Amino acid sequence: MCLGVPGQIQTIRDDGGLTMGVVDFGGVRRDVCLHYVADEVAVGDYVIVHVGFAIARLDEGEAQRTLLALRDLERSAACDEQDTDAADAASPT
Numbered sequence: 152m153c154l155g156v157p158g159q160i161q162t163i164r165d166d167g168g169l170t171m172g173v174v175d176f177g178g179v180r181r182d183v184c185l186h187y188v189a190d191e192v193a194v195g196d197y198v199i200v201h202v203g204f205a206i207a208r209l210d211e212g213e214a215q216r217t218l219l220a221l222r223d224l225e226r227s228a229a230c231d232e233q234d235t236d237a238a239d240a241a242s243p244t
Contacts (some may be wrong), residue, residue, distance in 0.1 A: 155199035155206060156221070159216040174200060177218060207239070237243055 152157075159172035163185060170189035173180050184204045185192060192198060197214035198205035209217075 154200060155201040157197050157209055157217045158182050158183070158200055159214070160196050160198060160205075161193055163189075163192070174198065174205070176200075186241075 156176060158176040161171040161175050162179060162239040167195045170185045172183055172185045174183040181224050188198060188205045188208055191208045197209040197211055199209055
């Protein structure tokens with residue numbers, strides 16, 4: 152399964168002919184190759200990033216909806232983990 156994660160472009164720079172930038176993923180910032188979307192994006196835009204490459208520009212509303220869905224998924228996984236831990240602790244060994 153492939154996962155593209157939305158992030159907001161903080162900086163854009165030319166790195167020897169390759170367009171690179173810093174993208175913020177909810178407080179975590181990473182260097183990302185922006186070369187495939189270089190003509191479509193500017194600082195402040197949102198992009199979908201897959202394995203270090205921006206693959207598409209995304210409007211802010213869609214980015215926020217996707218980030219919310221990812222946070223909900225993370226919370227759900229944490230609840231499932233707590234339920235499993237509680238069940239394991241309650242079962243006799």
